Amino acid sequence: MQNILADIKAVVFDLDGTLIDSMWLWEEIDVEYLKKFDIVLPGDLQPAITGMSFTETAQYFKDRFGIADSIDEIKEEWSSMAWEKYANEVPLKEGTKELLELLKKTGRKAGIATSNSRELVELVTEKLGISVYFDSIRTSCEVEKGKPSPDIYLLVAKDLEVLPEECLVFEDVIQGIMAGKSAGMKVCAVFDQASEMDTLAKQELADYYVESIREVLYDKRM
Structure with missing residues (x-):
């Protein structure tokens, strides 16, 4: 070229x-995370959050799904869920x-x-x-x-x-x-x-x- x-x-x-x-694992994490709140992953979620910062994404989840946890708590939980995969599978x-x-x-x-x-x-x-x-x-x-x-x-x-x-x-x-x-x-x-x-x-x-x-x-x- x-x-x-x-x-x-x-x-x-x-x-x-x-x-x-690593993009494959984030949809898995979103499915697992929302399942805790008995929410099925919406089909339009991934396109909606693509490009957002970690903080912007947490705010989006909090607002859209009415999550009571703080922005920092949401981010910490996502990081914890992703940690092993990033360390061993990516x-x-x-x-x-x-x-x-x-x-x-x-x-x-x-x-x-x-x-x-x-x-x-x-x-x-x-x-x-x-x-x-x-x-x-x-x-x-x-x-x-x-x-x-x-x-x-x-x-x-x-x-x-x-x-x-x-x-x-x-x-x-x-x-x-x-x-x-x-x-x-x-x-x-x-x-x-x-x-x-x-x-x-x-x-x-x-x-x-x-x-x-x-x-x-x-x-x-x-």
């Missing part, structure tokens, strides 16, 4: 569904480790811009041995608005001391692609089974599209 890293000084990755194969998506190595070798900075909780991000990046590659790791709870707002991507660019137009974003969902584009960055959409139904829209919104991050490695000029 074409050299999508040309003129790029930093690469910013979404986490879930982009760097790691793998890197193919090509990610090799791309991170390439970025390091070519002197490009790398960052993570995620809607997940900091605790889970730190757990899984340490467990998978990739935390050392990142110069900035930020969560949407650290900015005013989650994706599709550009806030999280602009914050990471500021950390990396690069201009937005010098950044390439890897994202797997529409809201994330919109966030990267709104930030003024180039965006490469990545296939993920959880968002397979949105593939055409992702291809239209993004500057590039890959079925696997491994495709980026094919161009030896990078």
Whole structure:
């Protein structure tokens, strides 16, 4: 494929569904969590919350389902439910480790811009041995608005001391692609089974599209 890293000084990755194969487990957690309240998972829930920060999602659940627990209590319960899966069942998506190595070798900075909780991000990046590659790791709870707002991507660019137009974003969902584009960055959409139904829209919104991050490695000029 074409050299999508040309003129790029930093690469910013979404986490879930982009760097790691983890989107599948969140629907399982939502089903299990709502079952406690005798609520069946609504079919429109996943599209409604995609891109929201961990805090925004907890607020959405609290408001929509009338949950009495505090926002912090909801987030803590979700983190607890996800902890073992992130520690033992979530793998890197193919090509990610090799791309991170390439970025390091070519002197490009790398960052993570995620809607997940900091605790889970730190757990899984340490467990998978990739935390050392990142110069900035930020969560949407650290900015005013989650994706599709550009806030999280602009914050990471500021950390990396690069201009937005010098950044390439890897994202797997529409809201994330919109966030990267709104930030003024180039965006490469990545296939993920959880968002397979949105593939055409992702291809239209993004500057590039890959079925696997491994495709980026094919161009030896990078």
